[in-house]
Amino acid sequence: MIINKVNDYNGWTNYATWRVNLEILGDIQWDEEEEFEMIDEDTLKEYVENAVFDNYSGNMGLMEDYARAFLANVNYREILDSILENENLTGSNIHK
Numbered sequence: 001m002i003i004n005k006v007n008d009y010n011g012w013t014n015y016a017t018w019r020v021n022l023e024i025l026g027d028i029q030w031d032e033e034e035e036f037e038m039i040d041e042d043t044l045k046e047y048v049e050n051a052v053f054d055n056y057s058g059n060m061g062l063m064e065d066y067a068r069a070f071l072a073n074v075n076y077r078e079i080l081d082s083i084l085e086n087e088n089l090t091g092s093n094i095h096k
Helices: 015-025 041-053 062-071 076-087
Strands: none
Touching: 015 041, 015 062, 015 076, 041 062, 041 076
């Protein structure tokens, strides 16, 4: 049996990518965000990590370990490509 590993979770690479895009990044209007003049994979990753971890201080222990392992599976390149396509963001303000 051959399993297609490309876009195998609701059109996304995996569950982590789909869920982060849906629940953390999906409602942002990127073309209206002044602070995102230079959008790239690192910007997306930093934004997600801030959304997940900024409300907590100190060591969250096992919960943090699981959250970081989950986020490590996110395909930020795929999310970036989707944002660029959906928002029609092109030109000098976009950094790939």
